[in-house]
Amino acid sequence: MFKLMSRSAVKMVERYLPDPYVFVVLLTLVAAGAAMIIEGQTPMAVVRWWGNGFWGLLTFAMQMLLVLVTGYMLASAYSGFIIWHGGLAGSIPLTIATEGHFSADKIGIIPTGDTIFAVFNLVIVVAMFILVPLVNRLMLPDEKESVYVDPARLEEASVPASDDDKRPAARLENSRLLAWLIAAGGLAYMFDYYVVRGAGLNLNVINFSFLILAILLHGTPRRLLASLDEAIKGGAGIVIQFPFYAGIMAIMMDSGLAATLSEWFVSIASAATLPFWTFISAGIVNILIPSGGGQWAVQSPIVISAAQALGADMPRVAMAVAWGDAWTNMLQPFWALPVLAIAGLKAKDIMGYCIIQLLVTGVIISVGLSFF
Template identity: 30%
Template sequence: MSRLALRFCVWSERWFPDAWVFSVSAVLIVCVAALAIGATPAATVKAFGDGAWSLIPFTMQVCYVLIGGHVVALSPPVSRLIEKLAAQPKTGPGAVGLVAMTCMALSLLHWALGFVAAGLLVRALARRSDLPMDYRAASAAGYLGLGAVWALGLSSTAAQFQANAASMSKELLAITGVIPFTQTIFLWQSLLMTVVIVAMSWLIAVRSAPAPALAQTARQLGIDVSLPQPAAARQLRPGERPEHSPWLNWALALLGLAWLWGEFAARGFIAGIANLNTYNFLFLVIGLLLQGTPRRFLDAVTHSVPSTAGIMIQFPLYAGIAMVLTAAKAPDGATIASHLSTFFAGIATRESFPAVIGLYSATLGFFVPSGGGKWLIEAPYVMQAANELKVHLGWSVMIYNAAEALPNLINPLFMLPLLGIVKLKVRDIVGYTFLQFIIHLPVVLLLLWALGLTLDYLPPQYPTNFPEGLKP
């Protein structure tokens, strides 16, 4: 397995394109498809332009997921824990396995926290001169949270989106209703699938790690993993003292905790944490407390901002794609989304729906790299097809969750923040992640199909104030 992974690395160095290429290609393909079904060039262009900025609130929410993860992972208590973890492994493959398990466990809680903590753990392990750990394999293991399981945990954007009526358009709400976490990520089928995928990913990571004689350490790759030297102590000016005192952080965190207490008391913890704004707010409050002082908190935020660049520049493309799919109409009123819904309902049966939609979602992910934003494109026609075929709507969300993570294993967009931490390039790790991909794909599709057979249809559940005339 390790030799196969290395061969994949050689191939990817020569042929693997940039993430931006995938996104722009997706825009062009969707626009051509709109013209092909009869939409006019003017309607297609207008749909793309009108949609480009329609996801700004959601874009900022996803950016704050990254910022919150960085702030918590870079805090002194978490940093000390990382150093203690790094002292445990005795072998290189064992160190790779530790990185993989740490990353996946944390990603189920918070996908950004998972890869940030994993990247820092890889660097801490690489500082050990007595550990012959392959730095590339360990860095690839630090990406398994985003490439395997993140969408099956609490930070699943699709599950959070569907659990909150306020997050959805009235058109989508009419199709799906509100789907609580208990019918998505907390189904026993979802939990079982998560356990299987975590175990499989860990085993592949350990078995594909090169033997000590073939391992390339950070030192051999010319990567400096030494800790930054603390700034020399100096006397603070009066205006600088507040930012080095914990009182402001404590006061702000206390205010935030009071709001969170009221929110969870009124809505319950599960319903409250399902709201992406509440979820981000919680991690920022935790970050304030763990960082201690405003200066450390702001430095951690500054460190996190570069990792949001890909999301900031590419999510407008996603939004434009979504609008072309749903608003660029042919003369008969049909859109690409309606054609897709009819197509999938036509070729799929109730039993084959999970595998068909899973394969489609994974394929689209090659061209539309996403940390959840792709659900906005797929949800209207995927969930409409699920209704027509009487497929459990919560499991339909989980089909997307499991399959949507697969292309992340070979698409470089969400590798970039991790690579910035470990100071590697995409081609250095994608050989290992591609090996994960070719094993994951058939196993995940099989799990989606088999576990889907155990579920009955879940019809839409509408909020009490939803207009009766808009229900299908």
């Protein structure tokens, strides 16, 4: 059964799933078409809204890029991906906890105590911590079917120290003292922020913390920049896609399309069931927009309006989007490519197991959002 599900899923992905940039272009056309057909807007009006809003998420895009880059520089390994958006690195809960975020005028600042550390979210995380490994253990293949990773694949490529280069510039690039001085200042700020002031988590301070730790652990500016050269390759999609997300958000807001979709949500949901339906819709949208930050930019106008109209719990609804984003990543092989390369596997080798985890975690998240 697993093999049949795996083959079907891989064939579908290979045949129909284009690059995320193509998706965001198609989504732009869909949003523009819906604004003209459903809302009766003129093409020129839609183009004007799109162009005016195109650069509305520059700050947010930079924050998302740093989430990717600093996380890669600190530790470029995949771990526990299904629960990432419910934890300390979740882009949506950290975004809405950051002062001046793009939805602040509608929902204000929502602290992480109401999202990441809320009871319903902790229940989901703990349940996954127990059940996901258990399900994996039950699906463990026989010894003869198991694949073991060659330890040589896990060795990190070394960066030449260039000790023979006596130029002052080279000495600065290889200076541990320079890195330690900057890291010491950063650690002092982090101690003041977290311990002395007891301030809460947000996207900016998480990025700052990761960057300072990366500077400290790499030891020299040259080693840090070598890691950055590798990490930045994965950020190209954010750079090109987020302006399109901003344009889509502007079309949806200014054309009235977001309000229309919100009214539809209100018609089928209640304050109690809105988090569940938001989770399901977010899971579907994530297949088209495989970026938590970009997905929040597109979906937030809809879910915020619906939550306010129904009087639903806003932090819970926001986390429903976050969990929906993480949930259907189990259907996408993109996130697993680094690990697959290390293990010498292909997407078809894991897709069947991922589908089972998709079903199991879908139940866990739905129950957590609806009943706790």
